[in-house]
Amino acid sequence: xxxxxxxxxxxxxxxxxxxxxxxxxxxxxxxxxxxxxxxxxxxxxxxxxxxxxxxxxxxxxxxxxxxxxxxxxxxxxxxxxxxxxxxxxxxxxxxxxxxxxxxxxxxxxxxxxxxxxxxxxxxxxxxxxxxxxxxxxxxxxxxxxxxxxxxxxxxxxxxxxxxxxxxxxxxxxxxxxxxxxxxxxxxxxxxxxxxxxxxxxxxxxxxxxxxxxxxxxxxxxxxxxxxxxxxxxxxxxxxxxxxxxxxxxxxxxxxxxxxxxxxxxxxxxxxxxxxxxxxxxxxxxxxxxxx
Amino acid sequence: xxxxxxxxxxxxxxxxxxxxxxxxxxxxxxxxxxxxxxxxxxxxxxxxxxxxxxxxxxxxxxxxxxxxxxxxxxxxxxxxxxxxxxxxxxxxxxxxxxxxxxxxxxxxxxxxxxxxxxxxxxxxxxxxxxxxxxxxxxxxxxxxxxxxxxxxxxxxxxxxxxxxxxxxxxxxxxxxxxxxxxxxxxxxxxxxxxxxxxxxxxxxxxxxxxxxxxxxxxxxxxxxxxxxxxxxxxxxxxxxxxxxxxxxxxxxxxxxxxxxxxxxxxxxxxxxxxxxxxxxxxxxxxxxxxxxxxxxxxxxxxxxxxxxxxxxxxxxxxxxxxxxxxxxxxxxxxxxxxxxxxxxxxxxxxx
Numbered sequence: 243x244x245x246x247x248x249x250x251x252x253x254x255x256x257x258x259x260x261x262x263x264x265x266x267x268x269x270x271x272x273x274x275x276x277x278x279x280x281x282x283x284x285x286x287x288x289x290x291x292x293x294x295x296x297x298x299x300x301x302x303x304x305x306x307x308x309x310x311x312x313x314x315x316x317x318x319x320x321x322x323x324x325x326x327x328x329x330x331x332x333x334x335x336x337x338x339x340x341x342x343x344x345x346x347x348x349x350x351x352x353x354x355x356x357x358x359x360x361x362x363x364x365x366x367x368x369x370x371x372x373x374x375x376x377x378x379x380x381x382x383x384x385x386x387x388x389x390x391x392x393x394x395x396x397x398x399x400x401x402x403x404x405x406x407x408x409x410x411x412x413x414x415x416x417x418x419x420x421x422x423x424x425x426x427x428x429x430x431x432x433x434x435x436x437x438x439x440x441x442x443x444x445x446x447x448x449x450x451x452x453x454x455x456x457x458x459x460x461x462x463x464x465x466x467x468x469x470x471x472x473x474x475x476x477x478x479x480x481x482x483x484x485x486x487x488x489x490x491x492x493x494x495x496x497x498x499x500x501x502x503x504x505x506x507x508x509x510x511x512x513x514x515x516x517x518x519x520x521x522x523x524x525x526x527x528x529x530x531x532x533x
Numbered sequence: 534x535x536x537x538x539x540x541x542x543x544x545x546x547x548x549x550x551x552x553x554x555x556x557x558x559x560x561x562x563x564x565x566x567x568x569x570x571x572x573x574x575x576x577x578x579x580x581x582x583x584x585x586x587x588x589x590x591x592x593x594x595x596x597x598x599x600x601x602x603x604x605x606x607x608x609x610x611x612x613x614x615x616x617x618x619x620x621x622x623x624x625x626x627x628x629x630x631x632x633x634x635x636x637x638x639x640x641x642x643x644x645x646x647x648x649x650x651x652x653x654x655x656x657x658x659x660x661x662x663x664x665x666x667x668x669x670x671x672x673x674x675x676x677x678x679x680x681x682x683x684x685x686x687x688x689x690x691x692x693x694x695x696x697x698x699x700x701x702x703x704x705x706x707x708x709x710x711x712x713x714x715x716x717x718x719x720x721x722x723x724x725x726x727x728x729x730x731x732x733x734x735x736x737x738x739x740x741x742x743x744x745x746x747x748x749x750x751x752x753x754x755x756x757x758x759x760x761x762x763x764x765x766x767x768x769x770x771x772x773x774x775x776x777x778x779x780x781x782x783x784x785x786x787x788x789x790x791x792x793x794x795x796x797x798x799x800x801x802x803x804x805x806x807x808x809x810x811x812x813x814x815x816x817x818x819x820x821x822x823x824x825x826x827x828x829x830x831x832x833x834x835x836x837x838x839x840x841x842x843x844x845x846x847x848x849x850x851x852x853x854x855x856x857x858x859x860x861x862x863x864x865x866x867x868x869x870x871x872x873x874x875x876x877x878x879x880x881x882x883x884x
Binding site for chain 2: 257259321342343344347371372373374376377378379380381382383384388389391405408410411412413415416417418419420434478488492493494495496497498499500509510511512513514516518519520522523524525526527530
């Protein structure tokens with residue numbers, strides 16, 4: 243039996259759309275992104291926990307966390323390292339901006355290929371800013387490996403394969419998949435453990451090269467302690483074809499954006515008259531409350 | 534060629550409701566586009582597939598009927614669907630936004646390098662003018678070119694946690710792909726006697742043994758269980774509904790809106806409906822997009838189970854019922870009179 247596995251966990255930094263406060267919408271009805279705190283995508287934390295559980299059982303397991311995003315996404319990599327991941331890779335480049343799920347999955351697949359050797363890629367089922375659940379399966383297709391989506395628990399692991407219980411909308415299914423495999427984990431899976439105090443002490447100064455530059459940090463420290471360096475890759479480091487990334491590589495276009503008017507809980511008072519009922523029904527249809 | 538396709542999700546040889554809803558919508562969109570509606574059916578023992586879905590206005594069904602293909606598995610279904618698309622060149626293909634559709638559609642989109650929009654809440658046909666501005670590097674002259682695109686699939690969906698509604702289009706890549714959740718579209722037979730054509734698809738060419746590397750060890754699928762937690766709309770009744778008989782109105786509205794029926798403890802205790810439907814501290818906690826409380830006074834125990842619903846409607850004869858303080862809409866009136874009016878009005882106003 244192997245003493246460890248090679249796991250890549252995909253993590254995304256997302257605006258906290260589940261906790262939208264009053265100031266999240268500007269007066270003109272557009273999103274005030276600055277008012278939304280950036281957080282670790284919740285289901286990616288569930289995925290990290292599943293990886294950490296494998297490492298608990300097989301201590302020679304290595305967990306590499308990969309995030310594509312803005313330079314500040316280094317925060318989620320540090321957070322993952324504090325909770326037990328071995329190292330982080332930040333894929334950041336202006337050329338990747340404006341990517342839809344297809345272009346994003348291409349860039350992520352390229353980064354995974356650059357990491358090279360892996361048994362399992364794990365990620366959350368979906369990210370809360372888009373709720374698409376597409377990037378995981380699309381990356382699996384590009385890597386030409388099988389996928390297990392909606393994973394809730396790893397029920398067995400061997401040198402060659404992994405057995406996983408999936409949570410479907412109408413029941414559960416247990417499947418066995420050979421390595422390498424991509425697994426997407428649902429929010430019903432075990433929550434992620436908290437930070438480990440010793441790891442926080444050890445890695446609190448872990449930074450990307452950009453951050454080291456910006457903070458004017460003591461470079462000798464980072465030479466002496468290489469584990470404090472969070473790897474940063476740009477598009478060229480992972481051999482990205484410009485035609486397949488960013489806006490150029492994204493087949494979908496946003497035609498228009500309409501903001502949903504957030505109503506204060508001041509109730510509309512209606513009678514049971516035909517006119518009132520008609521107005522109410524039109525209201526809920528027009529405001530996209532249904533569907 | 535260039536028709537509208539629906540991937541039919543099938544469990545135990547029966548086509549899922551979400552697929553029937555997509556066929557219903559697909560028929561309407563195909564009429565607007567002047568194209569055929571075609572379906573892909575991959576499962577085992579589906580010789581009656583025509584009886585199941587022709588009546589939704591399906592012109593062609595591409596069938597793969599084999600024990601190896603059921604239950605659903607990602608890679609075999611993906612390979613077959615991709616080959617059917619390559620052969621038939623549809624302009625649009627729709628999938629259910631279920632654990633099958635959301636597993637399959639992204640993989641198909643990736644293999645075909647197509648755009649895919651998840652969880653659409655509305656689909657329309659419309660036009661889009663693409664504006665491109667180019668600057669001549671020598672003269673500095675700016676020219677704007679407009680490329681019109683006609684009859685695109687407008688894929689409308691909420692984003693950013695429901696704070697914005699985005700309309701997405703795919704300009705170049707075909708097919709245009711979208712997923713839609715169960716209950717979002719209406720299921721409606723278009724013509725009981727509609728007859729289309731069954732075309733068996735030679736799926737064996739699409740598959741090799743290596744496509745079956747993932748093994749299903751066990752499956753426990755519960756059928757048609759009351760699923761309050763995932764219902765986007767809940768019509769809940771309290772003691773004020775008055776009788777078991779009146780609860781039928783709640784079922785009628787819930788079905789119309791693609792939702793479920795819930796109840797307060799008082800209604801369950803009075804025997805109006807079954808215990809599984811109880812919402813509240815001692816029942817289920819729900820947060821649907823729309824919660825219609827019918828004759829529910831709104832004790833704190835009940836509110837604890839539903840107060841995070843996005844929109845709350847209270848229908849009550851008592852205009853000071855406690856639930857009204859957390860309701861977005863308060864309709865003062867008798868449930869037995871108001872519900873039939875809502876049902877009638879919704880039928881008249883919905884797509």
